[in-house]
Amino acid sequence: MxxxxxxxxxxxxxxxxxxxxxxxxxxxxxxxxxxxxxxxxxxxxxxxxxxxxxxxxxxxRVNDIKITVGSEGCEMKIEGYPIKYGKPDEESLDKMMNDLVTFVPDFQLNTVSFRFNDSPSQKLFRSQYLKRVSQPMKVQKLVIKMFNKNDHIMEKEIVNSSRIIEYRFLEKLEDDFIKLKVVHLECVERIGTRWITCLKDVYHTNVRDVQDFV
Incomplete structure (x- = not known):
């Protein structure tokens, strides 16, 4: 048996x-x-x-977040780990905001970076961000990358008390080259919570692979 x-x-x-x-x-x-x-x-x-x-x-504790928004898709990198959200629409950006407020519940970061590949995506992101995030984040360094100089991210609504702000204006050229203008602002003196003295540095360069630089 x-x-x-x-x-x-x-x-x-x-x-x-x-x-x-x-x-x-x-x-x-x-x-x-x-x-x-x-x-x-x-x-x-x-x-x-x-x-x-x-x-x-x-x-x-999260110290570094990089957000990329464009017609080809949305991505948020948390400490270098990528999370993809698909095409930019209200649903995908809502999921991104859910993750953002989960990973940064105290709204404090060392570095936050935003990259916008086109104006419609930038406007939709800003609208969703202001709906979902209840207060500006406190960051030490803010980096904004965009292809349209006329886009305005309203950085004072999104972040607060940044010691370093860096704008990177991108322009596509022939042969896959990118024209890059960098405006670097670094605050060195403050009274209370308000920065009163900032150093400004501006430079231009051309790069073939923008990912290597930005």
Whole structure:
């Protein structure tokens, strides 16, 4: 009788491989808590159980965010880890804002960078941002990259008390070259919360691969 059971179809299936969720919840929480933000995002995308554990933990400190918005798609890099949101529309930008306020609940950052590849995307982003983010972020360095000099991001609405502001105006040339104008403002003296002295530096250059530079 034992031999029949051993040879039955029920015993022919291999056992499933060990799973992280097979561990006690307390141990899984300890593992996820010790991950940096990019790895925590990756783990959260494995299954709903791990996503729930990752979301209920206090977010690790974020120091650098880079946001790119254009007709080809939207992306936010958290500490160098890219999160893609698809074409720029209200739904995709709403998801981006959900992540932004989750990763930066205190609205304080070391560096934030915005890149806008066209005017319609820039205007839609600004509209969604002001709807969703309740207050300007406090950042040490703000970088704004745009192809249209007439676009205005209203940086005082989006960030507050930046010590360094850098505008990078981009213009497409022939042979895949990009004409780049950089306006670098660095504040060196303040009274209370207001900067009163800033140093300004302006320079121009041409680059073939704009990603390498910006």
């Amino acid at each position: 034992n031999s029949k059971l051993e040879n039955s179809p029920m015993n022919s299936f291999p056992k499933p491989p060990p799973n992280l969720c097979d561990l006690p919840v307390e141990i899984v929480e300890m593992i996820v808590k010790n991950l940096d933000l990019p790895r925590r995002v990756i783990v959260g995308r494995v299954c709903k159980t791990l996503l729930g554990i990752a979301n209920q933990l206090e977010s690790p």
